[in-house]
Amino acid sequence: MSETKIPAQNPVQHSTAKSSAIMAAGTMVSRVLGFIRTALLAVAIGANTTMGDIFEKANTIPNIIYLLLAGGVFNVVLVPQIIKASQKSDGGADFVSRLLSLTLLVLAGIAAVATLLAGPIISALTRDWTPVMLELGTVFAIWCLPQIFFYGLYAVVGQVLNAHGRFGWYMWAPALNNVVAIGTLGLYIALYGRYLPGRGDPELWTGAQTAVLAGGTTLGIVLQALILLWPLGRLGLGLKLKLGWRGMGFAATGKVALWSLATMVIANTAYLFYGTIASSATAARAELAGSGASVPGEYALNTAQLIAMLPHSVFVLSVATVLFNQLSRQQSTGAVDDVRRTVSSGLRTIGVATVFGSAAVVVLAGPLARLFAGSGPTAAASAASMGQVLAIVAAGMPFMSIYFFLGRVFYAEEDARTPLIMQAICSGASVLLAMLIAWLVDPTMVVYALALLFAVFHVVSAVLAHHFARRRLGDYGAGHVVDTYIRLGYAALGSGLVGAGVLWLFGGYAPGGFAWQSIISAMVTIAVVGLVMAPVYLLLLRAMRVQELNDFLAPILKRLPGRA
Helix, strand or coil: CCHHHCCCCCHHHHHHHHHHHHHHHHHHHHHHHHHHHHHHHHHHHCCCCHHHHHHHHHHHHHHHHHHHHHHHHHHHHHHHHHHHHHCCCCCCHHHHHHHHHHHHHHHHHHHHHHHHCHHHHHHHCCCCCCHHHHHHHHHHHHHHCCHHHHHHHHHHHHHHHHHCCCHHHHHHHHHHHHHHHHHHHHHHHHHHCCCCCCCCCHHHCCHHHHHHHHHHHHHHHHHHHHCCHHHHHCCCCCCCCCCCCCCCCHHHHHHHHHHHHHHHHHHHHHHHHHHHHHCHHHHHHHHCCCCCCCCCCHHHHHHHHHHHCHHHHHHHHHHHHHHHHHHHHHHHCCCHHHHHHHHHHHHHHHHHHHHHHHHHHHHCHHHHHHHCCCCCCCHHHHHHHHHHHHHHHHHCHHHHHHHHHHHHHHHHCCCCHHHHHHHHHHHHHHHHHHHHHHHHCCHHHHHHHHHHHHHHHHHHHHHHHHHHHHHHHCCCCHHHHHHHHHHHHHHHHHHHHHHHHHHHHCCCCCCCCHHHHCHHHHHHHHHHHHHHHHHHHHHHHHHCCCCHHHHHHHHHHHCCCCCC
């Protein structure tokens, strides 16, 4: 073989590819471990249970409060300044010292105040909970709310590492968190056994159980942040305590950052409100104790969204990241026609994955929910109700990806005001509808109604984003996009019908069928049905000559051995 035929690899491209591979691997491993953690949590304290919902509420609040009060600042305002400071002669030592000092003080204050207000926070974010439930929720929150400090520390130190080319640590640290959480849940199950009816009464819960479950969960977040201090020290910046933030360049972040921050505040405030409404299902379930009814609550709703988001997280985020850079270059040169082509092509390409992903999750909603429904005699019933929630949420996910991608069009133009307007319209309307749900819908059905609201929200947000994008770009080939999605929908429907037939053979539609019997049987069912649905989908796309399939597969095929 002649060496001249092999092009020399650009060191920058090699470094970028290597970093991307490390980050992608860390993300995937962390996500898999996160699913294992969620499944074990259901085994330990149940899925559609009072204890499951109380802990879910207390453990979710810290992340939302962090994102609401500080997350936007770190992700939107500070990141550009960190990158700029890293290019100075001192490698950004002065800036990073001041940033970390300021971060520690601000986050410590937020975490301390939130922990002191744990009781009022739990009371404000729940509906119709009994005094015992509120008391236990407060105790859990006292253990969990300090996580706010370590979420922020992880974010800031991670961005400093990224600015200096140390990408792997930031993406792999959550894997450590999940390993600790999995070990904690394993310890809990070994000490107290798996969840069984009668063991989930909040009045029977002990302080030792709280220490193991909530303490171990918080420990994972703590270690996720602290492990980054080691590679930070190896940067050799000579960091020290420095107070004062004048001259740090925050004023230079401009209106783009402020609009982005406002968007995050609106979105996360709305999310807190949805969780408050969902909490009414927990109280309603407690009143039906012993009836055998399975009422999905906040755990079921959050887990359903986690599962439904998987196709978007795996495929859309990576495609959108690549195309975002392309859109930015095209916007900067005023190449509007190129922007239109990129938008049209991007929407059609991501649709290949999201439409099939949505169909697969809808068909397999029951077995997928069974993975996260725990064990014991009530697991199948919990999986059935959670599966219904999952199927509703998953039906709208392709539209969420469309909204997300069209939003990148405005950010690529450094316009964060338009995404704020879209978010305000959608969240405002959804909050009003959620208030009607809280008023009109029986609490036992409120999570189903919220799931339907989320699905409708995604559809409306996609239509709204199209409206704004068309006003900005003109005709970007939306007709071609719609035509492609219709053909993708037909292929997904055909694949789904075949998958449903295979699922029927596995007892997926019969109480006590193989697909419902255990987590292992659900995994087998998912694997077999998925392996049937995927080739059927691909064959139907080939038969209908869907060109976007080639565009979607090209980057994947190039990475296979023997491919140029």
